[in-house]
Amino acid sequence: MLIKTDFCLQPFNTFHIKVFARSLSIIGFPADLEELYEEGALNEKSILILGEGSNILFTKHYEGLILLNQIRRMEVKTEDEDWVYLKVNSGENWPALVDYTVDQGWGGLENLSLIPGTVGAAPVQNIGAYGAELKDVLESVEVFNMQTGKTEVFSKAECGFGYRDSIFKTKYKGRYFILSVLLKLSKNPNLNLEYAPLKKKFENRDPGLISVKEVSDAVKEIRLSKLPDPAKLGNAGSFFKNPVVSFAKIEELAAEYPETPFYKVDEENYKVAAGWLIEKAGWKGKRIGDAGVHEKQALVLVNYGSVTGEEIFKLSQKIQSSVNSKFGVELECEVTVF
Numbered sequence: 001m002l003i004k005t006d007f008c009l010q011p012f013n014t015f016h017i018k019v020f021a022r023s024l025s026i027i028g029f030p031a032d033l034e035e036l037y038e039e040g041a042l043n044e045k046s047i048l049i050l051g052e053g054s055n056i057l058f059t060k061h062y063e064g065l066i067l068l069n070q071i072r073r074m075e076v077k078t079e080d081e082d083w084v085y086l087k088v089n090s091g092e093n094w095p096a097l098v099d100y101t102v103d104q105g106w107g108g109l110e111n112l113s114l115i116p117g118t119v120g121a122a123p124v125q126n127i128g129a130y131g132a133e134l135k136d137v138l139e140s141v142e143v144f145n146m147q148t149g150k151t152e153v154f155s156k157a158e159c160g161f162g163y164r165d166s167i168f169k170t171k172y173k174g175r176y177f178i179l180s181v182l183l184k185l186s187k188n189p190n191l192n193l194e195y196a197p198l199k200k201k202f203e204n205r206d207p208g209l210i211s212v213k214e215v216s217d218a219v220k221e222i223r224l225s226k227l228p229d230p231a232k233l234g235n236a237g238s239f240f241k242n243p244v245v246s247f248a249k250i251e252e253l254a255a256e257y258p259e260t261p262f263y264k265v266d267e268e269n270y271k272v273a274a275g276w277l278i279e280k281a282g283w284k285g286k287r288i289g290d291a292g293v294h295e296k297q298a299l300v301l302v303n304y305g306s307v308t309g310e311e312i313f314k315l316s317q318k319i320q321s322s323v324n325s326k327f328g329v330e331l332e333c334e335v336t337v338f
């Protein structure tokens with residue numbers, strides 16, 4: 001297998017940070033991984049699987065091997081009157097996949113329109129937006145075990161999905177290369193319009209007459225109004241997770257700020273909107289050199305030109321400590337920082 005050296009990663013991360021990988025191999029087919037395994041290249045200590053780099057911040061050059069995922073193609077495995085089982089290889093572009101399924105009139109991915117990145121990154125993160133998560137439609141994940149050279153299949157239950165979380169990010173971090181996902185999409189879509197702006201948009205409509213295309217278009221409109229396009233302004237979406245806190249903490253926050261946006265997770269846990277905390281701490285629209293906090297969504301950090309990863313990371317630390325001292329709430333990074 002061809003391994004390139006000193007490879008510039010600037011086009012392969014949506015923050016557009018200029019760093020280099022010590023070595024990089026382009027994976028076009030599962031057989032490429034088998035070959036690397038046979039050659040012993042996967043014994044390397046530091047291996048990073050990169051798709052479109054839409055959830056990553058590089059603070060330094062990568063002194064290991066990057067596997068650049070370009071395994072493409074999708075196919076309908078089976079279908080009946082109600083469902084389509086679509087197998088999608090992990091190097092496919094996520095927004096293009098959503099558009100394709102929406103054009104077919106299949107329901108399930110419409111709320112996840114325009115999320116940047118590859119299909120392979122979706123289960124790692126259990127991507128979510130506007131009231132939906134990947135786990136709602138995922139059946140199974142096919143993976144290449146880089147320690148054994150064997151292909152395995154994980155059922156949805158085995159993936160351990162949580163809020164922006166899965167076992168591929170925690171327990172099995174670095175062990176598996178995701179090859180494909182199997183999605184169960186509906187031919188009689190049951191639309192999810194719970195997210196307040198979507199509910200409002202369709203409030204006067206007969207739910208039975210709303211198409212998946214209309215929902216997808218509405219989601220795109222909301223996203224484009226709040227979130228910067230990484231092709232124009234480098235960013236990696238939400239930089240932090242929405243923190244999960246106790247009810248006592250919610251009561252404390254609401255006593256001082258009755259407008260605090262929060263959502264119930266379960267009896268004991270509540271999620272507070274990190275964007276709101278950051279805005280209230282005075283960071284929205286702030287800029288330090290070329291590192292900035294987006295003016296329409298404070299949860300998104302942006303590259304205004306030629307920022308370094310280190311500068312973005314320093315800004316994120318300042319935000320964390322200021323939110324912590326003002327509200328006593330810890331913000332955890334959603335983006336992977338290297």
Ligand code: EPU
Nearest residue numbers: 129130131237238240241242261273275276279296297298
């Ligand atoms: N808010 C503010 N100020 C801000 C940003 C948000 O006050 O600068 C308030 C909003 O007014 C609203 C609440 O915070 O009351 C929540 O905002 P929003 O609906 O925009 O969603 P979010 O919680 O900030 C999450 C996801 C996004 C996803 C949206 C929509 C996380 C970390 N982020 O953001 O996902 O698009 O919900 O579902 O869960 C991503 O993961 O990269 C991402 C963009």
